[in-house]
Amino acid sequence: MTAASSNEPPRYGSGPRAKWPTFSLLFFANAPAEAEIGKFDLFRASSKFADEHGFEAVWIPERHFHAFGGIFPNPALMAVVLAESTNNIRIRAGSVVMPLHHPVRVAEEWAVVDNLSEGRVDLAFAVGWNPNDFVIAPGNYDDRERIMLEGIDCVKQLWRGEPYEADNGKGQPASVQVHPLPLQKELNMWMTCAGRIERFVEAGAAGYNIITALLFQKMEDLEEKISAYREARQKAGHSGPGQVTLMLHTFVGKDEATVKDKVRAPFKHYLESSADLWQVGESRLKDLSERKKADMLEFAFERYYQQTALMGSEETCSRIVESAHRAGVDEIACLIDFGLSFAEIMDGMKSLDSVRREGITK
Amino acid sequence: MTNDEIISELRTLLKKQKQLKVDVDGIGIETRFDQIGFDSLSILDFMYEVENSFGVFPEMVELVKMQRVSDLVDFLSANAKS
Numbered sequence: 001m002t003a004a005s006s007n008e009p010p011r012y013g014s015g016p017r018a019k020w021p022t023f024s025l026l027f028f029a030n031a032p033a034e035a036e037i038g039k040f041d042l043f044r045a046s047s048k049f050a051d052e053h054g055f056e057a058v059w060i061p062e063r064h065f066h067a068f069g070g071i072f073p074n075p076a077l078m079a080v081v082l083a084e085s086t087n088n089i090r091i092r093a094g095s096v097v098m099p100l101h102h103p104v105r106v107a108e109e110w111a112v113v114d115n116l117s118e119g120r121v122d123l124a125f126a127v128g129w130n131p132n133d134f135v136i137a138p139g140n141y142d143d144r145e146r147i148m149l150e151g152i153d154c155v156k157q158l159w160r161g162e163p164y165e166a167d168n169g170k171g172q173p174a175s176v177q178v179h180p181l182p183l184q185k186e187l188n189m190w191m192t193c194a195g196r197i198e199r200f201v202e203a204g205a206a207g208y209n210i211i212t213a214l215l216f217q218k219m220e221d222l223e224e225k226i227s228a229y230r231e232a233r234q235k236a237g238h239s240g241p242g243q244v245t246l247m248l249h250t251f252v253g254k255d256e257a258t259v260k261d262k263v264r265a266p267f268k269h270y271l272e273s274s275a276d277l278w279q280v281g282e283s284r285l286k287d288l289s290e291r292k293k294a295d296m297l298e299f300a301f302e303r304y305y306q307q308t309a310l311m312g313s314e315e316t317c318s319r320i321v322e323s324a325h326r327a328g329v330d331e332i333a334c335l336i337d338f339g340l341s342f343a344e345i346m347d348g349m350k351s352l353d354s355v356r357r358e359g360i361t362k
Numbered sequence: 363m364t365n366d367e368i369i370s371e372l373r374t375l376l377k378k379q380k381q382l383k384v385d386v387d388g389i390g391i392e393t394r395f396d397q398i399g400f401d402s403l404s405i406l407d408f409m410y411e412v413e414n415s416f417g418v419f420p421e422m423v424e425l426v427k428m429q430r431v432s433d434l435v436d437f438l439s440a441n442a443k444s
Contacts, residue, residue: 295406295422302426303402 009090009119012188013209013243013330020359021325023352024057025050026094026247026333027072039071042342043078044085049349051086055356057122058082059094059211059245059333064133076109083117091117094211094247094333095124095192099140099147100133103154104164107178111159114182121182124190124211124245125152149206152189159187190245193225200225204232209243211333214308219327222246226328243330248310248320250334251344252351256313263311266339268301310334317355363442365391368435375411379404391432417443 025046047058060075060082072078075093082091091113096106106123114121127148128134134141158164158178168174191203195216203210210229212222226244233242249267253259288296310317310332321332334352336345363371369391376386376398384398400408405425412434413419418441420428428434 292406296402298422299402299406299426302422306423306426 008186009184009188011186011240012122014240017241017330018359019325019362021246021321021329022056022331022359023356024055024059024090024092024245024331024333026059026061026335027078027337028061028063028335040078040081042337042345044081045342045346046336046349047082047086047089049346049353051089053353053356055089056331057090057092057333058086059092059124059247061094062097062100062126064100064130064136076113079110079113079121080116083113083120086117089120090122091120092122092190093124095126095190097128097133098125098151098155099128099144100136101151103151104158104176104178106151107155107158111178111180111182114184115180119183121184122188122190123155124192124209126192129194152191156187156189160185190243193229197225197228200229201232204229204238204242205236207233207236207238207242209245211245211247213247218307219323222329223327230328241330244328245331245333246324246329247333247335248308248324249304249338250310250332250336250352251340251348252310252312252314252317252355253348254313254351256316259312260305262340262344263305263338264301267304267309268297270338271300271304272297314351314354317352318358321355321358363439365435365439368438368442369431371415372412372431372434375408375415378411379408389431391430391435393431394429395431396429412438416441 027043050058060078061072062075063070063072075096079091079093082089093110098106110121110123125148127144128141131141134144140147154164159182161177161181163175163177165173165175188209190209190211191199191206193199193203193210193212200210200212212225214222217225229244230241233240249270251259251263253262305311310320312320324332336348336352340348369389373386373389376382376384376389381404382399389398395405409419409425416438418438420437420441424437428437
């Protein structure tokens with residue numbers, strides 16, 4: 001473990017853009033929620049690899065109630081594992097679903113992790129989209145956007161050690177402070193932007209970094225939104241271009257054909273279970289005819305593989321990273337756990353690291 | 363079949379796709395698929411009709427690459443069985 005630094009960690013997004021994106025890991029885990037030994041083996045092993053090889057961060061999601069990503073209901077818990085088992089890598093919530101939490105608890109939990117990790121915490125915040133998640137906080141669903149924005153402001157203040165003022169259990173006004181105080185004086189913050197350009201502009205005006213995905217948009221559309229984000233940032237007087245993090249399903253291998261063959265079945269299975277979440281149009285995937293269901297999955301696989309994934313040979317993937325960088329992306333958050341085996345994923349990490357290291361020579 | 367005949371037949375088939383909100387007569391060789399407003403369900407419905415008419419269905423890897431009507435016309439021109 002390194003000694004605690006007296007210097008503040010980097011202000012992500014405040015400096016000029018680098019010539020190549022940085023690389024991080026992001027977990028989603030299409031793993032069944034049933035009890036089974038070894039669920040978090042990949043999380044530990046790949047995070048350790050990333051830490052030892054100089055990746056920027058590990059992003060941990062918050063997902064409830066579904067086998068699709070359901071082994072990560074609380075990113076702060078996994079962050080403690082990383083605080084203890086890694087030395088250098090940034091530890092990021094991707095994202096805290098703010099309306100599902102009390103801001104005091106968010107500040108407390110992550111301040112603990114910040115201390116355990118010697119100041120390596122960064123946080124992204126999301127608004128929450130699945131109504132079922134709000135069984136945790138049913139009153140917060142309708143107004144979730146406002147609640148998220150207020151919650152983020154509150155976390156920011158508590159992080160700085162400012163008091164929290166609210167009525168106590170007896171209805172009397174109380175003023176409390178969060179303990180422990182975090183090591184970092186200021187939090188690096190991201191806002192999750194799904195597709196609507198308004199959210200990109202909001203995040204820019206507020207001075208946050210952004211994390212996004214190619215689920216509801218293409219790479220070409222993203223460029224326009226990132227420009228709008230940066231323009232909003234500049235207009236509001238925030239220094240630096242902001243950091244744009246793009247989530248991409250990732251698998252890099254030695255040659256094109258082998259990679260495509262390897263990922264086909266697990267990625268299609270992954271898409272099938274996620275279609276269950278997204279609901280294609282009016283009908284769910286399981287209500288379609290066998291042929292149409294098979295064709296839809298094949299079509300989705302081809303489209304994702306060709307247009308929205310970081311999959312293929314090192315050369316192909318370099319070109320994809322380059323086009324992402326041109327569009328304004330600064331960090332690739334690699335979603336590696338979409339269904340390949342532990343051994344295959346760990347093997348692919350070496351090729352992924354080669355693509356990452358192109359940035360070192362640029 | 364000439365390209366014009368192919369496009370004419372494609373327009374007829376598009377008219378059958380009731381959920382597509384597009385002026386079918388305005389669709390030409392350079393019209394992009396995303397202008398037609400296909401999603402992954404409706405493009406398959408359309409392509410099944412195309413298969414009935416032309417006797418051929420493209421590989422998914424090729425279908426995904428098609429951006430415009432001209433790409434589909436080229437494919438049908440080269441592969442159609444009627």
